[in-house]
Amino acid sequence: MGSCALLTSLSAAAEPPVPEILYYKFNEAGTTVTNHASAPPAGTATATITNYLTQDNAFSDTAQALLGTGTSSATDYVNTNWATSLSGSWTLSFATSNIAQSTSTYYILGDINAGSFRCFSGGVAGVGNWILRGPPTDVYATGAAGIAPHMTTFVYDQALGNIYAYVDAVLVSTVSQPAISASSAGPFKVGGYSSSANLNGHMADFRFYSHALTQSEITDIYNYVLKSHYVGGTASGIVRTGLVLQNNAGDDLPVDADGGFTFATPVAEGSGYDVTVSAQPPGQECTVSNSSGSVASANVTDVAVTCADTPADLVITVDDGSSYAQYGQPVDYLVTLTNNGGTTASDVTVSSTVSGLDTAAAQWSCTPGGGATCTDKGNGPFGDTVTVPFNGTLSWIVTIPVLSAAGDTVEFDVSAPGTSASDIDTVAIFRDGFE
Numbered sequence: 001m002g003s004c005a006l007l008t009s010l011s012a013a014a015e016p017p018v019p020e021i022l023y024y025k026f027n028e029a030g031t032t033v034t035n036h037a038s039a040p041p042a043g044t045a046t047a048t049i050t051n052y053l054t055q056d057n058a059f060s061d062t063a064q065a066l067l068g069t070g071t072s073s074a075t076d077y078v079n080t081n082w083a084t085s086l087s088g089s090w091t092l093s094f095a096t097s098n099i100a101q102s103t104s105t106y107y108i109l110g111d112i113n114a115g116s117f118r119c120f121s122g123g124v125a126g127v128g129n130w131i132l133r134g135p136p137t138d139v140y141a142t143g144a145a146g147i148a149p150h151m152t153t154f155v156y157d158q159a160l161g162n163i164y165a166y167v168d169a170v171l172v173s174t175v176s177q178p179a180i181s182a183s184s185a186g187p188f189k190v191g192g193y194s195s196s197a198n199l200n201g202h203m204a205d206f207r208f209y210s211h212a213l214t215q216s217e218i219t220d221i222y223n224y225v226l227k228s229h230y231v232g233g234t235a236s237g238i239v240r241t242g243l244v245l246q247n248n249a250g251d252d253l254p255v256d257a258d259g260g261f262t263f264a265t266p267v268a269e270g271s272g273y274d275v276t277v278s279a280q281p282p283g284q285e286c287t288v289s290n291s292s293g294s295v296a297s298a299n300v301t302d303v304a305v306t307c308a309d310t311p312a313d314l315v316i317t318v319d320d321g322s323s324y325a326q327y328g329q330p331v332d333y334l335v336t337l338t339n340n341g342g343t344t345a346s347d348v349t350v351s352s353t354v355s356g357l358d359t360a361a362a363q364w365s366c367t368p369g370g371g372a373t374c375t376d377k378g379n380g381p382f383g384d385t386v387t388v389p390f391n392g393t394l395s396w397i398v399t400i401p402v403l404s405a406a407g408d409t410v411e412f413d414v415s416a417p418g419t420s421a422s423d424i425d426t427v428a429i430f431r432d433g434f435e
Contacts, residue, residue: 016220022080022208024190026055027064033078043081051076053191059097059204060149061229061299062266066191068199070100073107073192083186084114086135089158091209093218095225097149099201101127106200107193110134113184118193121145132163135182139175141165151222156180157212169222223268229295231273232262233303243286243307244279252278255305267295275303283342283390285310309342314388316350316419318412325402325410325425331357333423335396335414339388352382353413356406356427364398402427
């Protein structure tokens with residue numbers, strides 16, 4: 001394995017490959033720590049924080065941290081419940097910050113019964129460095145145990161017989177190794193080792209893989225944990241559910257109420273973001289300002305989504321359920337008026353015109369729905385003044401006789417602002433006993 005410069009143009013940061021053995025995010029309340037590994041050893045589904053260590057402390061925009069005490073590992077540590085088993089290739093990766101810059105020795109992981117497998121700073125490691133030792137021949141991660149956040153990765157490649165040390169995804173050391181094998185009844189400790197002084201600072205994103213990671217995979221972890229940020233902002237004016245936002249044409253995010261929002265997938269520094277509306281709330285139109293740009297070194301928080309009701313959108317229909325009418329017989333017309341817009345339509349005039357129909361003899365009644373209002377019933381030429389809110393509907397049954405002097409067709413036309421409809425029937429003469 002060789003070194004590789006970090007990419008200068010980073011893509012959207014999907015979460016890196018999941019470790020098989022141990023994976024702690026330290027983002028929960030209390031003393032239970034979930035093991036998010038893909039194939040956790042028996043009994044390791046959760047770890048337990050003992051004594052004064054705490055989790056869910058801020059580390060980076062995408063990670064939370066375990067906060068150490070710098071005291072005895074006999075009482076303060078994370079009990080992984082793992083019976084340590086080191087065989088074949090493996091990878092150990094973790095991020096740290098605010099590490100005490102001291103010549104005193106502070107231990108952050110290990111198992112004294114597994115060949116004294118351990119990692120620490122200070123002492124022979126020197127100030128500001130981590131050293132991995134025990135079954136492995138000493139491997140230094142120089143400069144990784146600092147105040148500033150750093151990610152340390154140790155990769156054991158059994159086939160090549162080397163352990164590679166990476167700091168912030170850059171190869172800093174290669175140490176030839178004999179075959180490494182160690183096991184014990186455990187427990188493997190995180191944040192401490194044996195009874196020695198424990199973690200004196202923050203630890204985040206602890207990963208233990210059962211295979212040797214590639215340079216690309218290590219870079220993915222680094223970008224995700226230390227060089228990625230979330231995109232979000234504030235929404236206002238929402239009165240109905242149904243708004244869905246997208247970032248970079250994906251990462252769908254339903255937003256059903258005013259307030260802050262944040263996309264689930266972080267974006268790597270230097271990469272672009274583009275927030276768009278994928279689905280509008282019914283009867284509303286939402287627009288996005290500050291919608292696009294390039295992610296710098298912090299979360300994007302100034303995307304603004306503003307929603308407003310759409311104008312009233314009236315649709316009127318009329319239908320008598322037939323294509324024919326008969327001289328002197330009544331015709332029952334169903335007239336409907338619906339508002340598909342988000343704004344209430346008030347004082348709406350509904351009117352009608354006819355041909356071949358006796359409007360003076362007309363009778364009609366109205367059934368409102370969805371908060372709409374209308375005149376209950378009426379006689380004579382059909383017309384009404386109504387109010388129709390969003391999704392409100394009015395239904396009229398209008399009964400009008402056909403004039404005996406009607407021509408070949410009869411026509412009933414209805415209209416409201418911005419909408420109209422017609423029903424035309426052929427006048428037919430039916431034999432007795434048929435309609």
